[in-house]
Amino acid sequence: MRIVTPKASFLTLTILLALYFTLIPNLPILLHFQRILSALGEYKLGFVISIPVLLLAALNFVFTPFSFKVIFKPFFCLILVVSAFASYAMLKYQVIFDKGMIENILETNSAEADSYLNLSVILWIVFTGVLPALLLIRTRVTYGHNVLMRLGMRLLSMLISLLVIALIAALYYQDYASVGRNNRTLNLEIVPTNYLYSTVQYVHKTYFTQKMPFRKIGDDAALVQKAGQKPTLMVIVLGETARAQNQSLGGYERPTNAFTAKENNLVYFANVSSCGTATAISVPCMFSDMSRTQFDNNKAHNSEGLLDVLQKAGISAFWKDNDEGCKGACDRIPHELVPTDSDKTLCNGSVCYDQVLLNNLDDKIPADGKNKIIVLHLIGSHGPTYYKRYPPEFRTFTPDCPRSDIENCSQAQLVNTYDNTIRYTDYVVSQAIQKLKEYEKDYNTALYYVSDHGESLGEKGLYLHGTPYKFAPEEQTHVPMEIWMSQGYMQANGVNLDCLKQQGKTQAFSHDNLFHTVLAMMNVKTKEYDPSLDALAACRKP
Structure with a gap:
């Protein structure tokens, strides 16, 4: 039996990846919005529809610069698997991936890390991370056109994404501002930008910030207990x-x-x-x-x-x-x-x-x-x-x-x-x-x-x-x-x-x-x- 090899252009595949991340790895933030809206009682239908559209446009804007042939598959295969871990932690435990959490994860020993593994997390990672990554590896990505044309198509895709974001902001800015003021962790819940940004922060502070001189304290420390005291x-x-x-x-x-x-x-x-x-x-x-x-x-x-x-x-x-x-x-x-x-x-x-x-x-x-x-x-x-x-x-x-x-x-x-x-x-x-x-x-x-x-x-x-x-x-x-x-x-x-x-x-x-x-x-x-x-x-x- 002949196995069919999927084929897609780099732009189409980038948009499909953005759509996948909107619906699967970002399921935790969509559910969070659902809980927020349920608590509000009254909300605009257009605002509700705009949430996944805004997320899709934002992810397409972020993903497009990584659609160059040399990095496309390695980058997206990696973040598919890592995002499966992240989305599971967010979905099950409401983990927030700020710089402190990245530091905590990187300093976790192997015995402690093993304690988080169980059948449900393994299945989630396999079905939402590993299998999509394998499908991406098997997909034949077509680029076509010349270098300038491809660059222009990327810029146009990013510009359209920005226009969609601007349109949504013009229509529902007050709604987003109101929700954001009362739910300040939302910007730390978007996968994969949350853990990627926080990891960059951690790496920059740990390895690229100028090392400060070692500080000594208490050089005057002395024992002052009474004579004859035990x-x-x-x-x-x-x-x-x-x-x-x-x-x-x-x-x-x-x-x-x-x-x-x-x-x-x-x-x-x-x-x-x-x-x-x-x-x-x-x-x-x-x-x-x-x-x-x-x-x-x-x-x-x-x-x-x-x-x-x-x-x-x-x-x-x-x-x-x-x-x-x-x-x-x-x-x-x-x-x-x-x-x-x-x-x-x-x-x-x-x-x-x-x-x-x-x-x-x-x-x-x-x-x-x-x-x-x-x-x-x-x-x-x-x-x-x-x-x-x-x-x-x-x-x-x-x-x-x-x-x-x-x-x-x-x-x-x-x-x-x-x-x-x-x-x-x-x-x-x-x-x-x-x-x-x-x-x-x-x-x-x-x-x-x-x-x-x-x-x-x-x-x-x-x-x-x-x-x-x-x-x-x-x-x-x-x-x-x-x-x-x-x-x-x-x-x-x-x-x-x-x-x-x-x-x-x-x-x-x-x-x-x-x-x-x-x-x-x-x-x-x-x-x-x-x-x-x-x-x-x-x-x-x-």
């Missing part, structure tokens, strides 16, 4: 993807904090905001001396941070990681990424439960009389494979959702699974506290727990995290924070526990507090310290 041993437990709304210590109806709730010396901070909505932003931000509004990731990666300052004061610092790395925060101190085959009970070769972070921790606490700080970076509640974050014995809330395509689980199953991750994290934090209690004879001990960002579980149609901060819902920015101190620590440092518990209930805090609070808790004096950002300052005796 050294301090502090553990920072850096959570992952835990949101405040699901913490029973904050009023949630389920016992998700059943283990730490038993600790009398633990303070829960109910109103804490994150620096970002993704690990790649929040982690370097909270360990830097910059506030959220001042934060610049490029500057942070070219600067010393909290752990550098503590080390300058003579404090022994160590970072142990079960997630995707410290994002630069631990580059100049001893650090370790837990091997995924390090414990047969807690690891399966690709991921470990967070309890593995407590293994061999005693080796990092030698009896040398030095002040010490240890950071434990959890994998916590990282989705979408929430069910892989807790052992079977912590499958408390059932039925859960043992799959990565979480949109196919019921809301109850999804919340059950997520709550199990929060409860297991709480257990790990409580075990870290028990470990610190073993050292109370030789150290004044303390623990600081905070999550890097929150998580959406289907509220407002959003899943996961990474929404641009100015658009992000509270579920992604409201995070839990806890501080536990031994009796010896509080006495030596003049901390009023009742005062601090009251502060935790009534005052607002953020990731901005970590840098300055930890400096003070470790008795380090430096000009970098800002007492107004020290969460314990109001409850500590001078």
Whole structure:
């Protein structure tokens, strides 16, 4: 049987590709418009018809410069496949591809990336990306005419597209302006221009912006604890993807904090905001001396941070990681990424439960009389494979959702699974506290727990995290924070526990507090310290 080879002119094929992108990869933005119009109640029929026409004209204008023979098929085959990934993420999770999301994607490790793969995403990519790309490869593209004629045809096609856009703007400018003012993410939802533009932004800033000189801070850092006072041993437990709304210590109806709730010396901070909505932003931000509004990731990666300052004061610092790395925060101190085959009970070769972070921790606490700080970076509640974050014995809330395509689980199953991750994290934090209690004879001990960002579980149609901060819902920015101190620590440092518990209930805090609070808790004096950002300052005796 003879297989027919499709044939089309370069202009026809460009328009067909623009039409395909309008209807398939851009289905998420068309559905978003449908939701917007449904909420409006009244709208012009012409405005509704103009939306896909405007999108088609705009895409044809953007695509036409890529219709030259040498780049036509390679370029469009690539963006067909990549756009299939992007459209799936937008359709299922309402992901917005700004520069921060591109940074988060590029810094994702292979184990985390694998957790997003499932049958539905593979089928979507095959049918909306791979098969159209194969069809394009097989299609014989005709160019004809001479070079000037082809160039003129391209310019004419682009001019017609511009005229269509101008006509629609003249007729419905007020409608688009009104919708745009109330839905500011729409310009970040057009595939493929959203991720292409954001990738160019990221690449330009990362590789083509003049590298700034490395910035040192805290050269004056010095330990100022009283003579004869026991050294301090502090553990920072850096959570992952835990949101405040699901913490029973904050009023949630389920016992998700059943283990730490038993600790009398633990303070829960109910109103804490994150620096970002993704690990790649929040982690370097909270360990830097910059506030959220001042934060610049490029500057942070070219600067010393909290752990550098503590080390300058003579404090022994160590970072142990079960997630995707410290994002630069631990580059100049001893650090370790837990091997995924390090414990047969807690690891399966690709991921470990967070309890593995407590293994061999005693080796990092030698009896040398030095002040010490240890950071434990959890994998916590990282989705979408929430069910892989807790052992079977912590499958408390059932039925859960043992799959990565979480949109196919019921809301109850999804919340059950997520709550199990929060409860297991709480257990790990409580075990870290028990470990610190073993050292109370030789150290004044303390623990600081905070999550890097929150998580959406289907509220407002959003899943996961990474929404641009100015658009992000509270579920992604409201995070839990806890501080536990031994009796010896509080006495030596003049901390009023009742005062601090009251502060935790009534005052607002953020990731901005970590840098300055930890400096003070470790008795380090430096000009970098800002007492107004020290969460314990109001409850500590001078």
